[in-house]
Amino acid sequence: MRWSKALIPTLKQSPAEAEVVSHKLMIRAGMIRKLASGIYSYMPLCLRVIDKVETIVREEMDKAGAQELLMPVLSPSELWIESGRWDVYGKELMRLEDRNEKHFALGPTHEEVITDIARRELRSYKQLPVCLYQIQTKFRDEIRPRFGVMRGREFTMKDAYSFHPTKECLNKYYKLMFEVYSDIFKRCGLKFRAVLADCGAIGGDETHEFMVLASSGESLVLSCPDDTCGYAATDDTAKSKILSVEENLSGELCEKDTPGKKSVEDVSAFLNVNPFNLIKTLVYKTSKEPVVVLVRGDREINISKLKKVLKDELVELADDKTTTDISGCEVGFAGPVGLKQKVKVIVDLTIKNMGCGVTGANKKDKHYVNVVPGKDFDVEKYYDIAMAKAGDLCVKCSKPLEEFRGIEVGQIFKLGAKYSKSMDANYTGEDGKAKPFIMGCYGIGITRTIAAAIEQNNDENGIIWPMEIAPYQVILIGVNMKDTQTVAICEELYKELKEKSIEVLYDDRDQRAGFKFKDADLIGVPYKVVVSEKNLKENKVEIQERRSGSRDFTPRDNVINYIQSKIYPLF
RNA sequence: CGGGGCGUAGCGCAGUCUGGUUAGCGCGCAGCGUUCGGGACGCUGAGGCCCCCGGUUCGAAUCCGGGCGCCCCGACCA
Numbered sequence: 001m002r003w004s005k006a007l008i009p010t011l012k013q014s015p016a017e018a019e020v021v022s023h024k025l026m027i028r029a030g031m032i033r034k035l036a037s038g039i040y041s042y043m044p045l046c047l048r049v050i051d052k053v054e055t056i057v058r059e060e061m062d063k064a065g066a067q068e069l070l071m072p073v074l075s076p077s078e079l080w081i082e083s084g085r086w087d088v089y090g091k092e093l094m095r096l097e098d099r100n101e102k103h104f105a106l107g108p109t110h111e112e113v114i115t116d117i118a119r120r121e122l123r124s125y126k127q128l129p130v131c132l133y134q135i136q137t138k139f140r141d142e143i144r145p146r147f148g149v150m151r152g153r154e155f156t157m158k159d160a161y162s163f164h165p166t167k168e169c170l171n172k173y174y175k176l177m178f179e180v181y182s183d184i185f186k187r188c189g190l191k192f193r194a195v196l197a198d199c200g201a202i203g204g205d206e207t208h209e210f211m212v213l214a215s216s217g218e219s220l221v222l223s224c225p226d227d228t229c230g231y232a233a234t235d236d237t238a239k240s241k242i243l244s245v246e247e248n249l250s251g252e253l254c255e256k257d258t259p260g261k262k263s264v265e266d267v268s269a270f271l272n273v274n275p276f277n278l279i280k281t282l283v284y285k286t287s288k289e290p291v292v293v294l295v296r297g298d299r300e301i302n303i304s305k306l307k308k309v310l311k312d313e314l315v316e317l318a319d320d321k322t323t324t325d326i327s328g329c330e331v332g333f334a335g336p337v338g339l340k341q342k343v344k345v346i347v348d349l350t351i352k353n354m355g356c357g358v359t360g361a362n363k364k365d366k367h368y369v370n371v372v373p374g375k376d377f378d379v380e381k382y383y384d385i386a387m388a389k390a391g392d393l394c395v396k397c398s399k400p401l402e403e404f405r406g407i408e409v410g411q412i413f414k415l416g417a418k419y420s421k422s423m424d425a426n427y428t429g430e431d432g433k434a435k436p437f438i439m440g441c442y443g444i445g446i447t448r449t450i451a452a453a454i455e456q457n458n459d460e461n462g463i464i465w466p467m468e469i470a471p472y473q474v475i476l477i478g479v480n481m482k483d484t485q486t487v488a489i490c491e492e493l494y495k496e497l498k499e500k501s502i503e504v505l506y507d508d509r510d511q512r513a514g515f516k517f518k519d520a521d522l523i524g525v526p527y528k529v530v531v532s533e534k535n536l537k538e539n540k541v542e543i544q545e546r547r548s549g550s551r552d553f554t555p556r557d558n559v560i561n562y563i564q565s566k567i568y569p570l571f
Numbered sequence: 572c573g574g575g576g577c578g579u580a581g582c583g584c585a586g587u588c589u590g591g592u593u594a595g596c597g598c599g600c601a602g603c604g605u606u607c608g609g610g611a612c613g614c615u616g617a618g619g620c621c622c623c624c625g626g627u628u629c630g631a632a633u634c635c636g637g638g639c640g641c642c643c644c645g646a647c648c649a
Contacts, residue, residue, distance in 0.1 A: 010610095317646080461609095513608040514607090514609035515611090534608080
């Protein structure tokens, strides 16, 4: 491609809206342009990178015996109602109506559609296992789109679904997909880590997220520092041994005035006790009646764990009215002793060894001191519903956990029979009986992977593409396009590079050299081939490496060899 | 959905508080000339529904009301 004919609208300044480096660079490099919040056009340069990543994904998926298909973006509400997710998925599901007022969803993921295909087309255990995948535009009405294509409302995703006769078969395939994913992200040049994660609205048993390590990442991961232990999990999944505290309170239960003191910080400061001596009382709404949840004052509730304990997906913090109805007083003074309404109380493990603690008294401006769990209020069972933190001890090996930030670029799930059961998708087994499919599903955010690659590969001058996903492998720059010899040699090299199937962007614009170098750095092409009058006098051409900035000079006739040795170092 | 901010040329912004020349600046764009190895310079020029609708006023980018869009923080999220 000749740059003079290419639409690569680079920018010196990045628009004010861009926060993270990948977003800024994707705009500045002319890769993306915003159409609406969280919705972007992929410009030609970006599309080349998307094609590269998709190719890697296809090659590796096909290696694992998966087959590509393409399902509709639009799916009827019936399917979602059948699986139960029409309600569970919530506002994130983009919904629309046709002219007959029939409801549809724009697919955020395709378990329902693929399960429908499976129940129609897969009949016998002899056809299993089978894995089907697609690369397609997905829609999620994100609560807050941000960071460019990192969290968009419309994005490209590879989603794969496998069908098995048994759990063992699924487990085997899950392991295979784990390897496939590792290979894919390695080929994309990413530093990543696979971590245990929460199943969320998709459901299922075991699941791993593939995290690209980046300080700008939206996900927080807790991991064991010991590589041989290897425990790592997202913050909403992580289990940990939370240290019990030494400094317990003791004494008789009594009521204290705490005027206007509602938060843990305020109450602990006012009563001159530690936050970990408080018992925090929160009210949550569920799909049925509200529940009260207790956790130690220095800890946060992990809503994912709470959902599992309650076996309910529709759990959220209650509004003020619900809270006051239950406690009988204004928000901030609720406690487990003397609640106005009798409701289920879920108590976190951190409360177990507390001795006594400070709780709200269910009266305005009052707290109880020296409340004893199990004595002053009933505890039927202790649950692990607290958020793990760095410093907590690893559940496997008891070393203190560390935390890091990551960008979730892929996730693999063991769905089990969740969808096949709810949607009545069965095959006939060897014994002639109908059995539900055991399913797995496997996603990769294609466009998010690209943003993650930029987060990990950039410097002050711009993007530094890993070779396998670079939009072009080399950029050919003529230093002075008014020099006829420079232009002649450039034209020759351009032709030769193309003949050797090397992906070359020829910057034939009549611009000053510095201008072209800056643009080349910005769009991140791994190698520059620089043709100048000066070097041509010695019959030499300069080759620069983007990542290291190193410069090398090679005879004009050796340029192709040189570049090939860099692009295909193994040969 | 709650809190905060913004909307003026393709991009980045000033002007708005305190209404009043022809609405400005930098970058970019077009033409001419000089320059030519790390985002050059000079001259000339094009480009505006000042987010939209309504109101106040002799007069509104500016004040008032309503709406829309975008960004940030929070709750939330394969």
